[in-house]
Amino acid sequence: MKTDQIVNLSRRRFVAGSAVSLAGLTLGIIPTVAAEQREAGPGIAGQAPETAGDFSPNAFLRIDGDGIVTVISKHLEMGQGTYTGMATLVAEELDADWEKVRVEGAPADAGRYNNLFWGKAQGTGGSTAIANSWKQMRKAGAAARQMLVQAAAKQWQVEAAEIKVKSGVISHPPSGRQAGFGELAELAAKQSVPESVMLKDPKSFSLIGQRVPRKDSPEKINGQAIFTQDVKLPGMLTAVVLHPPRLGATLSKIDAKGVLAVKGVREVIQIPSGVAVVADDFWQAKLGRDALSVSWDESKAFRKSSAQILEDYRQLAEKPGLTARTEGDGATALASADDAIEAEYSVPFLSHSAMEPMNCVVRIDEAGCEVWNGEQMQTSDQHQIAALLGLEPQQVHINMLYAGGSFGRRANPAADYLLETVHIAKALKPGTPLKMVWTREDDTHAGYYRPLYLHRMRAALNDQGEPHVWDQRIVGQSILKGTPFESVMVKDGVDMTSVEGAANLPYEIKHIQVDLHSPELPVPVLWWRAVGSTHTAFAVECFIDELAVKAGQDPLAYRRKLLRNHPRHLGVLNLAAEKAGWGEPMGRNRGQGIAVHESFNSYVAQVVEVSVRRNVISVDRVVIAVDCGVAVNPDVVVAQMEGGMGFGLSATLLSELTFREGRVEQSNFTDYRILRIDQMPEVEVHIVASAEAPTGVGEPATPVIAPAVANAVFAATGQRLRQLPLRLG
Amino acid sequence: MLNLSINGERHALDLDPQTPLLWAIRDHVGLTGTKYSCGIAQCGSCTVYLDGAPVRACITPVSDAVGKQVTTIEGLSSPAGQAVQAAWRELEVVQCGYCQSGQIMSAASLLQRNRKPTDADIDQAMQGNLCRCATYARIRQAIKVAADKLNGVQS
Numbered sequence: 001m002k003t004d005q006i007v008n009l010s011r012r013r014f015v016a017g018s019a020v021s022l023a024g025l026t027l028g029i030i031p032t033v034a035a036e037q038r039e040a041g042p043g044i045a046g047q048a049p050e051t052a053g054d055f056s057p058n059a060f061l062r063i064d065g066d067g068i069v070t071v072i073s074k075h076l077e078m079g080q081g082t083y084t085g086m087a088t089l090v091a092e093e094l095d096a097d098w099e100k101v102r103v104e105g106a107p108a109d110a111g112r113y114n115n116l117f118w119g120k121a122q123g124t125g126g127s128t129a130i131a132n133s134w135k136q137m138r139k140a141g142a143a144a145r146q147m148l149v150q151a152a153a154k155q156w157q158v159e160a161a162e163i164k165v166k167s168g169v170i171s172h173p174p175s176g177r178q179a180g181f182g183e184l185a186e187l188a189a190k191q192s193v194p195e196s197v198m199l200k201d202p203k204s205f206s207l208i209g210q211r212v213p214r215k216d217s218p219e220k221i222n223g224q225a226i227f228t229q230d231v232k233l234p235g236m237l238t239a240v241v242l243h244p245p246r247l248g249a250t251l252s253k254i255d256a257k258g259v260l261a262v263k264g265v266r267e268v269i270q271i272p273s274g275v276a277v278v279a280d281d282f283w284q285a286k287l288g289r290d291a292l293s294v295s296w297d298e299s300k301a302f303r304k305s306s307a308q309i310l311e312d313y314r315q316l317a318e319k320p321g322l323t324a325r326t327e328g329d330g331a332t333a334l335a336s337a338d339d340a341i342e343a344e345y346s347v348p349f350l351s352h353s354a355m356e357p358m359n360c361v362v363r364i365d366e367a368g369c370e371v372w373n374g375e376q377m378q379t380s381d382q383h384q385i386a387a388l389l390g391l392e393p394q395q396v397h398i399n400m401l402y403a404g405g406s407f408g409r410r411a412n413p414a415a416d417y418l419l420e421t422v423h424i425a426k427a428l429k430p431g432t433p434l435k436m437v438w439t440r441e442d443d444t445h446a447g448y449y450r451p452l453y454l455h456r457m458r459a460a461l462n463d464q465g466e467p468h469v470w471d472q473r474i475v476g477q478s479i480l481k482g483t484p485f486e487s488v489m490v491k492d493g494v495d496m497t498s499v500e501g502a503a504n505l506p507y508e509i510k511h512i513q514v515d516l517h518s519p520e521l522p523v524p525v526l527w528w529r530a531v532g533s534t535h536t537a538f539a540v541e542c543f544i545d546e547l548a549v550k551a552g553q554d555p556l557a558y559r560r561k562l563l564r565n566h567p568r569h570l571g572v573l574n575l576a577a578e579k580a581g582w583g584e585p586m587g588r589n590r591g592q593g594i595a596v597h598e599s600f601n602s603y604v605a606q607v608v609e610v611s612v613r614r615n616v617i618s619v620d621r622v623v624i625a626v627d628c629g630v631a632v633n634p635d636v637v638v639a640q641m642e643g644g645m646g647f648g649l650s651a652t653l654l655s656e657l658t659f660r661e662g663r664v665e666q667s668n669f670t671d672y673r674i675l676r677i678d679q680m681p682e683v684e685v686h687i688v689a690s691a692e693a694p695t696g697v698g699e700p701a702t703p704v705i706a707p708a709v710a711n712a713v714f715a716a717t718g719q720r721l722r723q724l725p726l727r728l729g
Numbered sequence: 730m731l732n733l734s735i736n737g738e739r740h741a742l743d744l745d746p747q748t749p750l751l752w753a754i755r756d757h758v759g760l761t762g763t764k765y766s767c768g769i770a771q772c773g774s775c776t777v778y779l780d781g782a783p784v785r786a787c788i789t790p791v792s793d794a795v796g797k798q799v800t801t802i803e804g805l806s807s808p809a810g811q812a813v814q815a816a817w818r819e820l821e822v823v824q825c826g827y828c829q830s831g832q833i834m835s836a837a838s839l840l841q842r843n844r845k846p847t848d849a850d851i852d853q854a855m856q857g858n859l860c861r862c863a864t865y866a867r868i869r870q871a872i873k874v875a876a877d878k879l880n881g882v883q884s
Binding site: 078079080081213214216217218220221222223224225226227229230232238263281282283353354355356357402403404405406407437439440635636639642643645646647649650668669670674675676677678680682683 | 745748749752755756757759760761762763764765766767768769771772774801802803814817818821823824825826827828829830833851852853855856858859860861862863864865866867868869
């Protein structure tokens with residue numbers, strides 16, 4: 001096995017002629033792939049510089065003279081608990097006192113902070129944060145621990161082997177000496193960097209696997225946490241942008257007279273995405289925009305409606321698409337089946353609708369561009385901004401702030417709202433900080449939606465009622481075509497994110513055919529929490545239920561039989577069924593439904609109970625089982641299961657973004673509806689005990705709820721709903 | 730000049746009286762714990778108190794706050810508020826956190842009026858507060874834990 005290389009960063013930075021003089025030692029554990037990458041940027045953009053006496057053993061942590069351990073998180077905290085997770089991994093191997101651990105967001109610097117699953121790119125997504133950092137962060141903590149021990153051995157003139165570290169205290173039991181991390185920080189900084197480190201035996205973990213308190217909770221409870229929306233810089237201006245009413249419409253005439261009369265309005269700036277009104281504060285900018293008189297040329301604008309798009313897709317599904325998976329000979333087997341079953345499933349466009357609408361702060365001067373953002377894709381955003389401004393990527397400094405939700409929206413390869421902000425800022429006097437704020441309506445209308453999808457499902461059963469043919473034809477826009485991800489994630493024309501959850505169908509079936517049409521539309525689309533699985537799991541897990549019904553078999557028993565070679569699917573399926581009391585009588589107008597799905601290498605099963613009264617579906621109870629390998633923080637895992645399911649439940653019951661003649665019909669939470677507390681079911685989460693390396697938990701609960709609810713509605717009413725959001729009657 | 734009292738401090742603001750209280754608090758007083766999300770009183774992220782009663786600051790003209798005591802998340806110090814904040818930590822309610830100031834203001838206000846809320850009371854009092862992370866199950870539970878704390882019940 002190849003060990004990661006441990007490099008002394010402070011020396012390399014010094015050699016490179018950095019103006020920053022570092023008192024301590026800075027070493028980094030550099031994955032081999034990035035070892036040749038440049039060293040760039042300040043240690044911590046916008047944060048306090050290191051001071052004498054600090055110990056920064058590597059790019060991921062710093063220990064100051066008071067013994068405070070600051071963990072540098074390379075991943076964005078957007079609610080999923082990443083800051084706590086990163087800190088837990090470091091603190092575990094460091095044997096730090098959890099109370100004295102703090103977390104800071106890393107600057108944009110792919111050389112040190114790349115996502116190990118994304119090659120040379122830095123970013124957060126695809127439920128990879130803990131999975132890719134699992135060993136890297138632990139090694140960072142272990143290296144620091146070893147250097148503290150060396151320092152103590154030197155100071156006390158004792159054998160390093162006799163030294164113990166526990167909860168932030170370094171001790172030498174034979175002599176009774178002990179010290180805190182802070183007391184030894186300065187000396188530790190002078191120790192040689194270990195060439196390799198030993199990681200703990202999981203049996204001796206004291207933080208991993210425990211419910212340690214979240215690091216971001218206190219400041220999110222007292223209003224002190226700073227989101228992009230809260231950034232305030234001296235001389236900062238605020239911009240609100242008027243976007244065209246339809247995609248593809250262009251500005252034909254603009255009358256800004258009334259706007260400049262609005263108090264506080266400074267400038268009206270035409271930018272590629274619309275017209276920006278810049279003012280001293282948000283409300284003035286918004287009043288300015290309200291006063292703007294603009295006419296648009298809509299001759300080339302998008303004019304389609306969702307119903308028409310769906311109909312086009314239906315036609316397309318009549319023809320074979322590009323093959324995503326072939327086993328056996330599905331076409332022949334289907335043609336010869338007397339009793340083929342066919343069904344069409346569809347899902348609408350969806351908006352991410354994070355509670356914090358998209359926003360960004362940018363300041364451009366001679367030295368470069370500084371950005372404050374709930375930053376999810378540093379490397380890609382650096383490149384996009386640099387290209388627009390004619391800068392080198394490392395001249396784009398990004399401060400990663402908390403994101404008030406994202407669900408994929410802040411990870412846009414097109415960097416749309418960031419570039420919009422940069423376009424405005426570059427029209428201002430150099431050095432002027434600019435905050436660009438979208439209103440809720442802007443956020444709903446601005447695109448980058450989960451694409452509308454249609455699935456045409458066909459199957460035939462054998463004598464035992466088991467499917468021997470499965471044919472799934474998927475129609476929907478490619479998310480990745482035209483992005484830098486295309487070369488890696490679009491294979492032979494098949495966008496992996498369009499077919500994930502379908503092409504890897506786990507059920508044992510002789511003939512399997514999965515194909516894909518990726519029609520092009522001007523509607524900008526993007527990943528939305530759990531990406532392809534948000535539609536594939538709905539189609540697959542409902543259709544398998546239909547087959548069970550057709551075969552006259554229990555949906556759980558049916559799945560068990562077809563998953564006989566998939567122990568991790570079976571594990572969660574059985575656990576959820578057992579805890580939920582699968583098969584218990586539900587009474588009138590009530591029903592149970594089940595679904596199981598793997599996404600991002602984690603396995604989730606859900607059993608739901610619904611009640612139906614006057615065509616209204618109420619989800620009463622959801623029992624979730626998850627297998628995500630080692631649960632680094634079981635309470636965070638539970639929270640992500642609860643929340644991920646709840647997020648999916650919005651799309652199951654309420655949310656739908658529709659076009660009518662090219663205009664988005666929804667604008668705010670009045671018509672783009674999301675789950676409220678009175679619609680939240682009772683939730684119970686069970687974690688499968690596992691020694692496997694950890695896998696993601698931010699997304700995998702989301703796709704499972706829609707099919708589980710639809711299956712329960714069928715059990716309660718006999719009505720099979722195949723379109724999201726689910727509507728009876 | 731509009732004279733406001735926010736969290737016990739006086740502020741004289743030179744603003745159009747129709748400016749929403751939310752933007753007065755955020756952009757002019759500089760307290761950013763109160764959040765903007767919908768602007769039309771549909772989500773509750775901007776919940777503050779006027780003389781102890783919860784209002785949505787995004788649709789409340791700043792002039793309505795003149796002569797009243799404004800309380801924001803930064804100034805929440807009532808026993809109910811403290812119990813709610815403690816319960817929020819104990820149960821780790823928070824995820825992204827953006828809506829949580831509003832959730833906490835609404836929850837504390839509920840407990841101010843009703844020390845033993847039922848699930849139905851909670852749902853009714855809290856349904857104006859959206860949480861896209863769907864932390865609702867924990868919000869419900871945390872309000873009950875906070876109620877127990879207020880009532881001196883050992884949890």
